Amino acid sequence: MSAYVTKSPWVVHYDGSSCNGCDIEVLACLTPMYDVERFGIINCGNPKHADVFLVTGSVNEQNKGIVKQIYEQMPEPKVVVAIGICACSGGIFKDCYNVLGGVDQVIPVDAYVPGCAARPEAIIDAVVKGLGVLQAKREAMLNKVEKVEEVEEVVEDAVEEPAEEVAEEVKSEGGEE
Amino acid sequence: MIVKTVVSIIAYLVLAPLLGGLLAGLERKLSAKMQRRVGPPVLQPFYDVFKLFEKEKMAPTRFQDFYVLVFVVFVIASGVIFFAGGDLLLVIFTLTIATAFLVVAAYSSNSPYAETGAERELLAMMAYEPMVLLTAIGFYMYHGSFNVRDILGSDSMCFLPMIGIFIGWIFILTLKFRKSPFDLSMSHHAHQELVRGLTTEFVGRTMGLIELSHWYENVVLLGFVFLFFANGTAWGWVLGIVVAIVAYFVEVFIDNTFARMKWQFAFKSSWIIAVVLGMVNVFVLYLCF
Numbered sequence: 001m002s003a004y005v006t007k008s009p010w011v012v013h014y015d016g017s018s019c020n021g022c023d024i025e026v027l028a029c030l031t032p033m034y035d036v037e038r039f040g041i042i043n044c045g046n047p048k049h050a051d052v053f054l055v056t057g058s059v060n061e062q063n064k065g066i067v068k069q070i071y072e073q074m075p076e077p078k079v080v081v082a083i084g085i086c087a088c089s090g091g092i093f094k095d096c097y098n099v100l101g102g103v104d105q106v107i108p109v110d111a112y113v114p115g116c117a118a119r120p121e122a123i124i125d126a127v128v129k130g131l132g133v134l135q136a137k138r139e140a141m142l143n144k145v146e147k148v149e150e151v152e153e154v155v156e157d158a159v160e161e162p163a164e165e166v167a168e169e170v171k172s173e174g175g176e177e
Numbered sequence: 178m179i180v181k182t183v184v185s186i187i188a189y190l191v192l193a194p195l196l197g198g199l200l201a202g203l204e205r206k207l208s209a210k211m212q213r214r215v216g217p218p219v220l221q222p223f224y225d226v227f228k229l230f231e232k233e234k235m236a237p238t239r240f241q242d243f244y245v246l247v248f249v250v251f252v253i254a255s256g257v258i259f260f261a262g263g264d265l266l267l268v269i270f271t272l273t274i275a276t277a278f279l280v281v282a283a284y285s286s287n288s289p290y291a292e293t294g295a296e297r298e299l300l301a302m303m304a305y306e307p308m309v310l311l312t313a314i315g316f317y318m319y320h321g322s323f324n325v326r327d328i329l330g331s332d333s334m335c336f337l338p339m340i341g342i343f344i345g346w347i348f349i350l351t352l353k354f355r356k357s358p359f360d361l362s363m364s365h366h367a368h369q370e371l372v373r374g375l376t377t378e379f380v381g382r383t384m385g386l387i388e389l390s391h392w393y394e395n396v397v398l399l400g401f402v403f404l405f406f407a408n409g410t411a412w413g414w415v416l417g418i419v420v421a422i423v424a425y426f427v428e429v430f431i432d433n434t435f436a437r438m439k440w441q442f443a444f445k446s447s448w449i450i451a452v453v454l455g456m457v458n459v460f461v462l463y464l465c466f
């Protein structure tokens with residue numbers, strides 16, 4: 001049975017040091033044009049209620065603590081999506097003296113969305129891929145896999161297939177609407 | 178008699194969350210339509226609550242969950258009293274105690290967002306309480322009893338004689354449901370200046386319980402609307418249920434068309450309504466009955 005978390009993924013969005021290009025694309029997903037609430041996705045703005053952490057922009061010395069803190073405040077199961085090439089690797093800001101690089105320098109990232117700026121379709125696709133990870137993490141929680149490494153292993157094993165399945169499911173549900 | 182009471186209590190315990198959740202789902206659908214979106218499936222609120230129960234446990238203090246549990250118990254208890262045909266005043270006071278415990282739970286988290294939300298919730302309570310009390314008094318003046326059972330059993334409809342109180346009740350429902358323009362303490366919608374206000378620090382299961390008790394609470398509040406139309410006949414029942422559901426969607430409509438007002442406005446307007454419509458109506462009832 002698919003976990004309910006895949007049917008109601010609430011997101012929290014954090015702007016690392018993005019140029020605002022990717023932020024606007026994230027917000028575009030919420031507009032009537034793309035309307036991600038069709039899939040139960042809500043931008044809740046509160047890490048304690050969120051399941052999906054969307055980060056735009058690279059991490060730097062100033063905000064690495066904040067990124068870590070938001071991540072730690074989110075209850076399991078949770079996934080992190082890095083949006084835009086800045087969040088993936090640092091992008092054009094990579095060589096700045098204060099930039100550490102992509103988000104994965106600070107917290108584990110589950111899905112990367114390339115592009116400058118990332119397109120809304122790609123962002124939605126990444127969140128849907130993230131649902132597979134949520135599903136796997138939920139199963140890991142049920143099976144009482146306690147050690148973090150083990151959870152990650154399970155996630156890695158399981159991520160490919162369920163991601164596809166969930167994507168199919170969500171797409172077909174969207175189609176009916 | 179006892180059998181009837183027990184059946185209605187059980188029906189309330191089982192059906193109220195289903196009805197409340199369904200109304201919440203239709204509400205989101207309607208909001209989406211008003212914004213020209215497709216919107217989530219009607220069952221989305223149920224998915225949300227089931228999801229919340231799947232999440233990891235997390236709480237800033239170990240007392241918070243206890244306070245929330247008290248909140249849930251009192252909300253459900255107020256509905257049980259209502260649907261068992263009990264005393265309206267008791268229903269109102271139980272609901273007030275429940276909300277007070279929710280405020281205490283928010284305060285206990287020590288989070289600035291939750292605390293500001295809690296303060297605003299107290300202001301909202303101060304704003305709506307007079308009208309709530311006047312409603313109960315109005316029912317007493319007309320029917321000569323605070324008991325829901327007696328009000329349901331009476332053979333005359335109190336809607337027209339109590340029209341002022343009815344309008345006042347619909348007005349404060351906006352505050353009670355925490356809808357715009359009076360969603361001061363927390364909003365059902367995404368993003369606002371206080372993060373999630375009152376509920377910022379409630380995680381997973383705790384948040385799920387709060388959602389669930391809001392559904393219970395909404396059904397009781399709509400039950401009050403129903404009472405205005407009950408006159409012992411079948412068509413009174415039908416009319417009451419239809420008006421109660423229409424009232425809910427009127428609130429959703431208001432929610433979607435207004436921006437949030439400051440607490441001063443919420444406070445002043447609801448006290449003015451309570452005095453002008455509520456008091457005058459009670460006075461008229463005093464003269465006539």
Ligand code: SF4
Nearest residue numbers: 019021084086116117
């Ligand atoms: S990827 Fe491009 S659009 Fe996005 S934040 Fe970086 S520079 Fe801006």
